[in-house]
Amino acid sequence: MSAVVPRVLSIAGTDPTGGAGVQADLKSIAANGGYGMAAVTALVAQNTHGVRSVYRPPTSFLAEQLHAVSDDVSIDAVKIGMLADVEVIETVREWLAAARPPVVVLDPVMVSTSGHRLLDPGAEEALRLLLPDADLVTPNVPELAILLDREPASDGDAVVDQAQELARRHGVRVLAKGGHLEGPDLRDALVEPDGRVSDYRSPRIETRNTHGTGCSLSSAIATRRGAGATWSDATDLALRWLSESIRHGSALDVGGGHGPVSHFAGLWARGGLDTMPSPDEIADEWWRSTAGVRDAIDGLDFIRSLGDGTLDRRAFAWYLAQDALYLREYSRVLAQASRLAPTPREQTFWITGAHAAVATEMALHEQWLGLGEGVPAQASPTTTAYLDHLGAAADSGDYERLVAAVLPCYWLYHDVGSRLHPLGVEGHPYRDWLDTYAAPEFAEATRTAIGIVTAAAAGAAPLRRAVMAEAFRASAAHELAFWRAPLDAVAAR
Structure with missing residues (x-):
């Protein structure tokens, strides 16, 4: 009974x-x-x-x-x-x-x-x-x-x-x-x-x-x-x-x-009459929605030359400097996601990601940014636009929108890193970068992030789910612009 x-x-x-x-x-x-x-x-x-x-x-x-x-x-x-x-x-x-x-x-x-x-x-x-x-x-x-x-x-x-x-x-x-x-x-x-x-x-x-x-x-x-x-x-x-x-x-x-x-x-x-999609259906739909962005990323000279090791060191140093500035704010964004998270598991995952972002920033400075190769001291317009997007999501207090916005930084980086990694033969100048984003630990973190975000989207009302999808797609577009900027910046000098 x-x-x-x-x-x-x-x-x-x-x-x-x-x-x-x-x-x-x-x-x-x-x-x-x-x-x-x-x-x-x-x-x-x-x-x-x-x-x-x-x-x-x-x-x-x-x-x-x-x-x-x-x-x-x-x-x-x-x-x-x-x-x-x-x-x-x-x-x-x-x-x-x-x-x-x-x-x-x-x-x-x-x-x-x-x-x-x-x-x-x-x-x-x-x-x-x-x-x-x-x-x-x-x-x-x-x-x-x-x-x-x-x-x-x-x-x-x-x-x-x-x-x-x-x-x-x-x-x-x-x-x-x-x-x-x-x-x-x-x-x-x-x-x-x-x-x-x-x-x-x-x-x-x-x-x-x-x-x-x-x-x-x-x-x-x-x-x-x-x-x-x-x-x-x-x-x-x-x-x-x-x-x-x-x-x-x-x-x-x-x-x-x-x-x-x-x-x-x-x-x-x-x-209403709308069906509730499963997390797997959300993941498939969102990934397909970024197909154009991902094709454009694959076509960038920066990505191709990063993969085969011919990337101009100045462009890579410029990229890493911007990435360090990005990671500093990104760690704050992940900490806010941890504060807003509804479960202890999600709180732990996002705060662990925030600490990892700070650690990555410090490692990048030690390995590359001390070389003094004309590294910029402030964020570029492209970096600023991406951080403004993430900051607005963090400051909104909207947990679902926020985690949807940070997901491409996991998903797209793992996608690119895992596909470029086989090209990183011994002596590859950027092997450390390839190792980082193809590592099993980062792959597991990416799967966890995808699971958390798509589960939240599957349980959300249709309008809330649409807001999340838009935040995800906007971040994917910012990732494309972020990877396009280094060679443009070096060429403009």
Whole structure:
């Protein structure tokens, strides 16, 4: 009963228009967070105007359906709807005794919308005998009266009185529903077997979209209870959901009679229809989005000559000086990512990267920048533009945007370094640089960065994901400009 996603079985008839019966039950179960299953008791030819005919398959086949489910699936809740006749009722009762599901909600389908009784007297009596096997029964006003062999109640207090009598007589909770009564306010009441009453009141919604409300409500309560809610909370949550679904039912424009409720209206409004991509799909999409930038990087004279070792030492020294200036600010940016990170793992990863950036800067100064080969003392316009971009992301306080912006410094450097590294034969003047960005440690750091950022993007709302993707692409473009600048700067002297 405590499953995260409750597995809920509907035992009921069908509705080919989808507004009632097992079709409505499955929608209701899904809309309330459950996994819906169904065993069909009857095939019903009906629409929003009414029932035309009913075909009841052999009860032996119903029993096969029920046992096929319970032999394989752990059931958290059962909702029982249309049972058609005595033989069907007995089949369901025997299965309940064998399967013993932890939650049973019975919606006694006994009266049609037009007021016709759907069960013969023998079936009505068999249904009364089924009541003690349920945890909750959800009759409407006419059905409550039939179960008690009384005249229908005419006001809310009388409905509750009848519900208390039914609950006491059969030892079952009863949801007394006020939908059939008149008045601007709607009163529903959950009655315990000991007579205690929990009231639920709401404004009455003037609408023709009431087809299948009993099916939908009972399935919703079963699902909420199957997820672990108390009976009172399950009822409250289900009633709130049903009210929202009724309010939006007319927007569906289904049929010319009593139309269905809109089971997923709230989910559509709050969650939208966009699918959530996986981190791997995000990684593939973002990498493909930088194909043009990566092709341009591969075509740079700086990259080609860096790979084959013919790069002008002055250009490499200029590049390293700018990289040292870049890494100084980059370490601050990574430290900010660590401060904003939502998990200890991410905090540790980014602060480790910040320390590594400072260490790299110091090593670069020691190995190259002390040679005095006309190294600039301040950032170039290209470096400044890149740092302004990263700084704006860091200062925004937006963790997702920030980590998306720093990702190309891992991903593109590892991509270039790992592909150039095989060219770095013994005696290659820039072998240390190639070793750094093709090293297993940097490869692992890159994989971790990709995993962190793409997981954040996959879990973000579409607009947030678009902001992250734009920050990523902008940084990739800055990387291209950063690698183009050294030879341009040397040529301009």
